[in-house]
Amino acid sequence: MVHRCCNKQKVKRGLWSPEEDDKLLRHITAHGHGTWSSVPKLAGQSLLLSLLNAGLQRCGKSCRLRWINYLRPDLKRGSFTAQEERAIIDIHRILGNRWSQIAKHLPGRTDNEIKNFWNSCIKKKLIEQGLDPNTHNLLHSSHGHHKLTGNSSSSSKSNSGSIFPVFQIDNALARELKVPVVALPSVVPSYDHASSVAPLPPMQTAYDYHDHSFTDMEQHPSAPILNPLVNSLVTGESCNWNMEGEVSMSAKHDGNDHQLKQHVGDPNNNGAVHSIDVPMEGGPGFDFAQYVDLLQLPWGMLSNLSDPIDQLTWG
């Protein structure tokens, strides 16, 4: 039987054996994949042990899929973290089922993996919460027994019908998604100076800002999202995250003393090429805008956000 996609007579299907994986891995490691359609033949020829056979009995598409979803060295193994799950939900709200686009924002994860996770896990969770997994809006009341809690009412102004507000995205992501940059929420807090306990922002998103347990900037999945930084400056909590794998920033808070460190990654230098430490006086009177130039924030991501920046100014 001729395989439809490549017209090969003898094409093996089904699960890959360790031997097949080995052939493919060695070939691509040594020569790159070139054109995928030629990989099956060349992968066999590149191994002494396989001189007697005709190479991989697989079609090029199958080789490509196996490499991308399983053999690639930069893949992250293991379960999705809570941060990754939230990031997927947030990005899916904007992108929908564009799994490959979503995967670009989750380093080490494949579109297939994210798609499976969505279909087997996240989808059900959203439905249980009374949310339509396609639109992220509330399902009709006849459908579920969900309940609205907390500050959900304040969120409805930006995303009518959803218990989650539209999350905030930077300019670069906005360009990529071809959507306008969403104005940051009003985060003028009633700061309790006496107790030194920073209030929660009036607008909470699906992203749990207060889970800052992650410490590895390179691993944080919500790279494109500006909110954690903004929120950390408002609440006085710590925040580390990574942007596009090239720009990492952190905000450390110690009382009202804040530091923001910027690392600009250099893909040719495998890391930061420079960093700056910026002391920041947070709390009432803190003006985020004055730090924008100093921080040399990437992509001019705040340049069109004058209103939100104003909203970040206390006092």
Add this chain to the structure above:
DNA sequence: AAAACTATCAACCGCCCGCTG
């Protein structure tokens, strides 16, 4: 212990798009 059910995930299919001759 075994059958039934559920969850997970690797892999395939078919469609679409961009490139090339």
Add this chain to the structure above:
DNA sequence: TCAGCGGGCGGTTGATAGTTT
């Protein structure tokens, strides 16, 4: 301009492992 091809993508399937009855 257009047909052929390769690659990429989203939807779907089917195998397997785990759990429940």
